[in-house]
Amino acid sequence: MLFDIDDTLVDTRSAFASALAAIAERYLPHVPPERHADLLAMWRADAGGHYARYTRGETGYDEQRRTRADELQHAFGGAPLDAEGYAAWNAVFEEGFASAWAAHPDARDVVDRLLAARVAVGALSNASVAYQTSKLERAGLHTSVPMLVGVDTLGVGKPDPRVFVEACRRLGTEPARTAYVGDELDVDARAAVAAGLLGVWVDRPGPRRVDVPDADIAAAREAGVLVVRSLDELPAALGL
Numbered sequence: 001m002l003f004d005i006d007d008t009l010v011d012t013r014s015a016f017a018s019a020l021a022a023i024a025e026r027y028l029p030h031v032p033p034e035r036h037a038d039l040l041a042m043w044r045a046d047a048g049g050h051y052a053r054y055t056r057g058e059t060g061y062d063e064q065r066r067t068r069a070d071e072l073q074h075a076f077g078g079a080p081l082d083a084e085g086y087a088a089w090n091a092v093f094e095e096g097f098a099s100a101w102a103a104h105p106d107a108r109d110v111v112d113r114l115l116a117a118r119v120a121v122g123a124l125s126n127a128s129v130a131y132q133t134s135k136l137e138r139a140g141l142h143t144s145v146p147m148l149v150g151v152d153t154l155g156v157g158k159p160d161p162r163v164f165v166e167a168c169r170r171l172g173t174e175p176a177r178t179a180y181v182g183d184e185l186d187v188d189a190r191a192a193v194a195a196g197l198l199g200v201w202v203d204r205p206g207p208r209r210v211d212v213p214d215a216d217i218a219a220a221r222e223a224g225v226l227v228v229r230s231l232d233e234l235p236a237a238l239g240l
Contacts, residue, residue: 001114002167003145004182005125005132007209008202008231009107010139015100016040022096027089028078042072044209055126055157055187065090103139104204106231111144117240122148124167124180126157126187158182159191168197179238181231185212189225200226200234 006012020039024031031039046052048071050064066086073081073089081089114121122145125132129150136142149167151157158164168175175196182188182202189199201220221227226237234240 001119001121002124002148002164002171002178002180002197003121004180004184004188005123005135005147006127007183007204008181008188009103009111009123009141009145010135011102011104013040013044013206014102015097016043018100019093019097022092023072023089026092027073028076031076039072039076041207042075043068051126055151056160057155061128062090069093098134098138101135101138103141104231107139107141108144110231110234111141113235114240115144117235119240120171120173122146122167122171124149124158124163126151128152158187159194161191161195164192164195164197181234184209185216185220185225189227190220190223193224198226198238199224200228200237202228202231202234204230 003009017036017040020043021033021036024033024036024039028039046068048067050059050067053059054061054064066081069086069089070081073079079085111121123132123136125147127135127150129147129152132150133142133147136145136147148170149163154160154162154166156163164180165175167180168178171178179198179200180188180192181200182192183204185201185203189201192199199220217227228234228237
């Protein structure tokens with residue numbers, strides 16, 4: 001069993017909300033608290049696809065984040081950021097983000113049940129290995145879910161099939177006997193199926209990062225994707 005990390009094992013949506021609340025207090029004080037959800041929605045949607053460019057190896061991590069910071073500042077009437085200003089902005093963001101990393105309430109129990117059933121478990125993520133290892137450590141999952149493959153392992157990330165195959169190799173399993181569990185229908189579940197794995201989409205309650213049409217969900221199910229609303233549903237869905 002391979003897991004995505006952000007918004008699958010770790011409640012990254014809430015951590016982003018904490019980071020952006022800190023940004024609003026320091027850099028966008030004119031944005032009222034009732035509009036902080038709009039900051040979060042814009043950040044998570046990443047309409048410009050900057051993080052996706054990073055996972056394809058087309059830009060660096062810092063470059064994509066600075067571009068997104070500039071776009072957020074501009075969209076909400078904040079002051080432009082020069083290099084020094086961005087460094088300070090990013091420090092505020094990262095402190096608020098990292099301090100709020102926590103496992104989803106259903107993560108620990110499900111991982112423990114899988115390990116008790118002698119299922120090999122690991123993580124494949126579209127961030128760097130070191131960064132995601134720190135996230136798993138903060139969430140208390142690092143001893144149970146080893147970080148196997150990040151975007152820096154092969155220089156690309158999901159949905160490239162090579163990262164799924166490499167994660168299976170490191171886990172010691174064949175793709176056809178491995179499930180990949182993630183919160184994104186396209187780059188997680190459908191990409192896993194395309195790479196020869198079983199794709200599982202965790203469609204948690206609450207706002208999705210991007211709109212997912214019902215037709216896309218139906219097509220994914222037909223292609224073999226399993227859909228669950230929480231990790232608690234995972235063992236039964238897989239017959240464990």
